[in-house]
Amino acid sequence: MKIVKIHIVFILLLTFSFISCHQNTEQKIETRNSTQKKITLDLLDLQAKNKLGKDTIVTIVNDPVYHKIKKYKAVNAEKLIKSQVELSTIDIKNTKIVFECIDGYKPEMPLELFLNTKSFLAFQDVEAPKGLKWEKIIKNENEMDATPFYIVYESVSEKDSRYKWPYNLIKIHLEPSNTSRNELFPIDNKKVEIGYNLFQNQCITCHAINEIGGTMGPELNYPKSVTEYWKEKELVAYIVNPASFRHKVKMPTLGITQQQSQEIVDYLKYMAQHKKSE
Ligand code: HEC
Structure with a gap:
């Protein structure tokens, strides 16, 4: 009887060490x-x-x-x-x-x-x-x-x-x-590259497009692009000065010019045609 018990304990110990080994792999690849x-x-x-x-x-x-x-x-x-x-x-x-x-x-x-x-x-x-x-x-x-x-x-x-x-x-x-470059770069439209670069440098830390990017602010493209539910003029103005639209807004005023904001919005309109597929 005792021997059987010891065996069970041994098997349990083995199982546990196996489980904890698995949990120790912090490198989730x-x-x-x-x-x-x-x-x-x-x-x-x-x-x-x-x-x-x-x-x-x-x-x-x-x-x-x-x-x-x-x-x-x-x-x-x-x-x-x-x-x-x-x-x-x-x-x-x-x-x-x-x-x-x-x-x-x-x-x-x-x-x-x-x-x-x-x-x-x-x-x-x-x-x-x-x-x-x-x-x-x-x-x-x-x-x-x-x-x-x-x-x-x-x-x-x-x-x-x-x-x-x-x-x-x-x-x-x-x-x-190159993860975000590969997936978000406008390969077939040179005109929106400036907007793409601005977005990479100023926005992606907080916002995702097709689920790539930060999550402090909302995803901007998927399932609905902001360009589909904001009037274009208002969207351009919002990006320049969010606090003029919303009280206690969390999005900072980034020093984006009207012209740059339009470039970003043009890029967002392009991305609205390139949504993540299910
Ligand atoms: C430090 C984080 C941060 C950065 C950087 C940032 N945003 Fe935001 N953004 C937010 C947050 C948070 C919100 C949600 C509204 C709020 O501010 O409370 C938001 C809201 C928005 C909205 C409104 C979305 C909606 O559906 O109402 C748009 C559009 C937007 N951001 C575009 C941009 C663009 C374009 C850039 C780059 C030029 C940018 N944001 C940079 C944090 C950020």
């Missing part, structure tokens, strides 16, 4: 076709499993979010990525790092640039008021904080716009740099 793969690091999951790596204190002389000198508890972001991803298996030059934040904001930058710069994943504000993990950030009269993670650099100027400093960060994705 989605293959769209053989040349495109996407790797995702779920930072909260890694933290729960104590896999973020060794912490250290970093000092940021001119923090672009808090606008002053700040000190954080952080881990080395490059080491973290290397501990989770076999970098030799990916084409670093043609890969981008996409930061996914709680509210769906998705800024991105070239992976190579990120790996070549000392970058840190901050998880606690050393000077936060007692009982809090982070000092509050005041933005558009709203109070928020950087929880759970914030990407910072010790030696990058806050004015260098190639670098992204996402806070409320939850996931990191590594994707081929």
